[in-house]
Amino acid sequence: MEKQKYYITTAIAYTSGKPHIGNTYEVVLADAIARYKRQQGYDVFFQTGTDEHGQKIELKAEEAGITPKEFVDNVSGEIKRIWDLMNTSYDKFIRTTDEDHEKQVKKIFKKMYAKGDIYKGHYEGMYCTPCESFFTESQLVDGKCLIAAAHVYLQKKKHTSSK
Ligand SMILES: [Zn+2]
Secondary structure, eight states, X not given: OOOOEEEEEOOOEETTSOOOHHHHHHHHHHHHHHHHHHHTTOEEEEEEEEEOOSHHHHHHHXXXXXXXXXXXXXXXXXXXXXXXXXXXXXXXXXETTXXXXXXXXXXXXXXXXXXXXXXXXXXXXEEETTTTEEEOGGGOBTTBOSSOTTOOOOEEEEEEOOO
16 A cells, blocks of 8 residues: 655745754754654655745845855755754755756746736835835834834835836
8 A cells, every 4th residue: 555645844944044943943843743654654755944035135145245145055054954963854955046946936936927916016114124024104013123123124115026
């Protein structure tokens, strides 16, 4: 009889800096589930990896005097080193800068674009760079980011999506 498939993934860690204990806790929990399912006879595919995009990374790389790609190579390498140190049994460590990943994203994007699901639009709000998110003024807490009061660099920004 063919083994039943079981897929599990963590969120992919953001590469703006070293991973924190929460990222490590998450991968260890997922690893425990993956091991348990393998023991139960499932054909397990366990995935984890790193999310490597955004203005925050661009700024951090500039501060460090290196290219964004060099910056994410360092951080992603450090994250993978820690996951290996924790002896996590992942089957794939995916990076959003991986060639095969980029190829798939382009394929999906083109398909969605062709169907009219992606179109030009615009919106305005208060932008928080650490959160990489827009908030309305009524969502702010004392004029500061609602996620973390330390995020004081909110800027009024207009976003127009580009083709
Ligand atoms: Zn924020």
